[in-house]
Amino acid sequence: xxxxxxRPWLVLLLASGLCAACRVAAVVPAPLLxxxxxxxxxxxxATAAGPRAQELLDGLDRAARTRGYRVQAAAVTERLxxxxxxxxxxxxxxxxxxxxxxxxxxxxxxxxxxxxxxDGEPLRSSRWDLQWRLLSTRGHGTLWSFDHAGAxxxxxxxxxxQRRLDxxxxxxxxxxxxxxxxxxxxxxxxxxxxxxxxxxxxRSR
Numbered sequence: 001x002x003x004x005x006x007r008p009w010l011v012l013l014l015a016s017g018l019c020a021a022c023r024v025a026a027v028v029p030a031p032l033l034x035x036x037x038x039x040x041x042x043x044x045x046a047t048a049a050g051p052r053a054q055e056l057l058d059g060l061d062r063a064a065r066t067r068g069y070r071v072q073a074a075a076v077t078e079r080l081x082x083x084x085x086x087x088x089x090x091x092x093x094x095x096x097x098x099x100x101x102x103x104x105x106x107x108x109x110x111x112x113x114x115x116x117x118x119d120g121e122p123l124r125s126s127r128w129d130l131q132w133r134l135l136s137t138r139g140h141g142t143l144w145s146f147d148h149a150g151a152x153x154x155x156x157x158x159x160x161x162q163r164r165l166d167x168x169x170x171x172x173x174x175x176x177x178x179x180x181x182x183x184x185x186x187x188x189x190x191x192x193x194x195x196x197x198x199x200x201x202x203r204s205r
Contacts, residue, residue: 029201034140036203037106040064041072043093044081046111053113056130058186063193064109068203072105093135100137107143108135115149123182125153132196146199148192154181 042061046053057074065071080103084090091098099108114129129149136143182188 027198029199030144030146032134032143032201034136034143035138036201037069037134037136037138037143039070039072039105040107040109040134041077041099041103041105042074043108043110044074044078046113050113050116052118052185053116055185056113056116056128056189056192057111059190060109060111060132060193063190063197064200066194067197067200071109072103077103096135096137097139103137106136106138108137109133110135118185118188121184123152123154123184123188125151126182126185126188127151128192130192130196132193132200134200144200146196148196152180152182152188 042057042064044057046057061071061074081090084102091102093099093108093110096108100106110133112131112133114131116126116128116130118126128151130147132146133142134144135141180191182191
């Protein structure tokens with residue numbers, strides 16, 4: 001009888017332990033270093049390192065939008081810059097106030113590709129070193145940044161059955177899944193953008 005009475009307490013203890021573990025594993029966003037922007041535009045040119053770096057921009061505007069910000073579509077930003085270029089040279093990324101006026105946004109989200117390599121289509125492996133920066137166009141400097149360097153590869157028996165057993169082991173991004181497959185660089189980029197945006201504070205209503 002006493003054993004049956006103790007079981008509910010054991011269940012509650014295990015449940016509270018699991019909840020505590022979940023809290024420890026939760027991502028804590030890095031705080032903004034200035035006023036939260038109401039509107040953001042994605043800078044449509046990655047600081048390139050390699051011929052495929054530009055593909056990594058795919059989905060960045062959608063990922064930022066999930067944090068509650070009003071994010072201008074990358075295609076709209078490109079069109080506004082192209083239209084301005086027909087009259088006068090448009091502002092560069094160094095002229096943040098000028099870009100703020102032209103694009104009517106409070107901040108720019110820029111992606112720096114320090115290093116990137118991808119093999120295969122669908123992908124068999126990839127390595128990267130990236131930085132996301134949120135730059136104020138209202139004179140508040142860099143509001144937020146996130147760096148991530150990592151790699152991903154298919155399991156040995158999936159990617160290359162002939163691979164040597166003593167070869168360097170495959171690695172996956174933080175929180176990644178070895179079983180995950182990526183059809184191409186844009187799909188990998190979408191995963192990396194979601195990881196980065198988890199570290200961007202959500203916009204309070």
